[in-house]
Amino acid sequence: MVGNGTLLSVENVSTHFFSEEGVTRAVQDVSFSIQKGKTFALVGESGCGKSVTALSIMRLVPAPGGKIVGGQIVFEGENLSALSEKQMRDVRGNKIAMIFQEPMTSLNPVYTVGNQIVEAIRLHQKKSTGRAWADAAEMLRKVGIADPDRRVREYPHQMSGGMRQRVMIAMAVSCEPTLLIADEPTTALDVTIQAQILDLLDELQKQNGMSILLITHDLGVVAERADDVAVMYASRIAEVADSRPLFAEPLHPYTQGLLKSLPRLGLSDKRLRTIPGTVPEPLHFPGGCKFHPRCPIGFDDKRCQTIEPELREVRPGRRVGCWYAPGYETKEEFKEYESKYGEHKSVPAEC
Amino acid sequence: MANTNRCLLSVDNLKTYFPIRKGLLRRTVGYIKAVDGISFGIGAGQALGLVGESGCGKTTVARSIVRLVPPTEGKVVFDQVDVLSADRDELRELRRQISLIFQDPFSSLNPRMTVGNIIGEPLKIQKKTASREVTERVAVLLSKVGLSPGHINRYPHEFSGGQRQRIGIARALALEPKLVICDEPVSALDVSIQSQILNLLKDLQEEFGLTYLFIAHDLAVIEFSCDIVAVMYMGRIVEQAAAEELYRNPLHPYTSALMSAIPQVDPSLRGRRTALGGEVPSAFNPPAGCPFHPRCPSANSVCRKQMPALEEKSDYEGHFVACWRKGQ
């Protein structure tokens, strides 16, 4: 799906962690692409590998121990994996910027907010200190902080969580990056502040034309703000699609289960639908399809238990990794299944 | 309140202030009014939800009720016993009848104790039960919350977040309490596990006839789990109603803003966004009059000067609002 409007293309990236306990395959064979000016959401629960994917794009995987073992990342036509560390530093903060979940620990508590923004500015742009400080105050104003000239000299602990996140955003967009990676930017914030921050990101996106890679576990946020979505489960992508079709018709049983299990305002449910079992730990992933122990179709299916389904495009613009997704199986595979295991499981209408 | 159910817990004008001490002599320079006049009642077998954002005081309410935090003023009556003036023996008995479930599955279990000991300790302390019987009861509790009794010698870090929360629930049920206070029981859990735990809590309520005080910041979770919902802001209840009624007809501007800020998956459920600007003001220096007025789209001069009281809206029975504009 690499077209002219593609800003970032992640191709078969795998990232593993090596420790004395064993190999943790945090990200396996992940591929997706982000279009210019659009918001791409990477959704999944804890341990699915979404944060590690983001760090892999920035080549900030914690070492020793972590290593990108396969695939490549192409940004604005350039292969990031082939760059030297020095060249990568020019990209980070300048062309690709990142904001994190916990602003209190991502901001240095012993420097004023202004100091930190100025450092980010001067790292990539040749500006005098005076100009940089003026720019910093202007950035604070742009991200909606009142009284920016006073705030710019404050320390992070003097600010509320929402304001600190705005400061992080100001630092991130100060050099006008083309891609902003937001790793759970609003998870630690109240829901009313979350709405403000997401509105701010929308605003900035419109102004600068930058793309956003939004990493989150909140499906509501994804549905309202993202253009394209990839759902991750246990180090792999389960399905990729445009946002509206994904929520209108989820094809992977995991996505279906997630959507059905959310408590929704205004619909008086007596009991919630659930996905049984627990999210698997990276050191003990199940064999075959990683979701099969919890899947209504796959838990007793020999093929799902042994062979991992790869991502396939079943419709234009929709990729899924599930044997029983409509349009996934080829005729040969259908016949092979029948000859090997006997009666073929048809996909029930309602999972 | 519903008059058909016997009122199990009644809270009347509860206030919990934390003094701020400064200077060498540690003089009290002011107060953080974490809870500033809360009143509500829960009938036996009901579930009341306290919902609000961070800093609104909902966790402090829970801890004040069981005197884990000393309240400053007010009255709490549980099953006809005055909690705040109870002596040591009465308090001990109350600690048996009211139990808590905590938010963080990682820090609410002692990492150095086995699961069996964690769940069994309340029994050993309160009932002086023989150890074989304790083991059996722990086994029963583990199966009630959906875990195998064979796990009894395992340690908390060998379990996932959802399983740990189940252990916490089992511990809360060990003494057969009448009231269970659930302080954000699912906020720290993965989405696919939240629904399991919420279902479990509902099932347990039915099976054992429990009464819940449910605290959360997620309106959808509260609406699913509770019969009555009270919305808190800056230490006060600003609106209270039956769950469906509150959703259908929010009267307080904060409630509407809260609801509209929640991102919805289903486009048909998204209402008009009433964007809420500004931040929650500092609890040390709350604004005069109605605490919400600086952010309220419909505040007028009365709102800025006088604090509105929580009153029943005349046309809707059981629906209380603290607002001068009363749903205009």
Place this chain on the structure above:
Amino acid sequence: MGWWTRGSHLSEHRKILKTEQPKGRSLWKDGVRRLRRRKLAMVCLAVVVLYFLLAGFLYLAELFDWQVGPIRWQQEVGKSYQPPSRENIFGTDIFGQSVLRKTLYGAKISMTVALCASFISLAIGVPLGAIAGYSRGVVDEIIVWVYSTLSSIPYILLILAFAVVLRDKTLFGYKLTGITSVYLAIGLTSWVGICRLIRGEVIKHKNREYVLAAKSYGSSGRRIIFKHLMPNVFHLVIIDFSLRFVAFIHAEVILSFLGLGEATRPSWGAMINDARIELSRGVWWQMAAATVAIFFISLALNIFGDALRDSLDPKLRIQ
């Protein structure tokens, strides 16, 4: 009986309890397992154990009168100040005694002093720290005041003062010999560090939710301190113990240097003390032997202590 019998399949549970009960993997076991993997740390542990065994053997020899050493060390038995040779690997001292023998004997005193001092400082510091951290308020302020004052006095002066005062006094009917006063002095002045450490950790853990939970079902303060908080801060005690041990061995040296140690029996501190004069006469082997002995136990304990901290620290665990 209430809930327990209502449809609860007690017999099935009894069956499960009798058969399938896998032993849990406690955090301690995890830590020990991690420690065992570090080969260097295990070697260092072996060295430490060796020193302890040597000291223990010498105690037994004294108890059972095994005649492994001279009765009196101040007896002229040979030519003084012989340099290291094939006969005496480390040479001889002023009385012609084998320096090697003196060094080995010195282990007994150093290990004893360090061990006893450690126990005394732990016995004082840990409970005080736990009580201070848990109760806050007036009790905390008093304890903090006490140890702040104590730690503001120069360490050497304090030890000197204690040692001089305790010398030749009797405690519970026991005459306080040289080394007893030494380790009492060291122990009584060195508890501040562990006290501060424990207090800090207790304050941190005090507000964790599992402590709150214990309070909510009626745990008493004492139970919370001993059953809940102590097990969670105890790993610090062990780490501190291993690192402090080195400091106590060195303290013994310093005290001997100042003339307060054991006079009649050989100790490393006394050997180094004697070396002050001997060096001017070109006699270096007594000091070298004592220094080498101290160096290896210190190195081993330092490395082991660091490895211990890395293995037992909960923050480094994979959640």
